Amino acid sequence: MDESNKLPFNPALQELTQYLRDFSSNAEIVLWNRIKDKQLGVDFSWQHPIGDFVFTFFCKEKRLAIEIESDAHTHPDAYFSSVQKQEALKDYNIRVIQLREEDIVKDVEKAVKLIKSSLT
Secondary structure, X not given: OOHHHOOOOOHHHHHHHXXXXXXXXXXXXXXXXXXXXXXXXXOOEEEXXXXXXXXXEEEOOOOEEEEEEOHHHHOHHHHHHHHHHHHHHHHHOOEEEEEEHHHHHHOHHHHHHHHHHHOO
């Protein structure tokens, strides 16, 4: 594998990623059912760790991370975490899409269209 393409991995997050998948929100499940199995032409992983962060969904091929925001993300500390994630990812050429849980549940097709347009 080309080392310049390699993403940092923190094995300490493996247990957390499994927990997050086991206790997923309805919005995560609804969206996962629309993007899994290469339905958009690329692979996505669910609760993907990169460095010290976990992203709801990640497409390695397109270097696209998808974050699903809930009410918990409105806390001021969550804002700083989001900013830290984006700063940490600049060196790895990863783009981040942020979607709100309520918007996904209300109109999953709109969320899928946004993801599709971000894959090009």
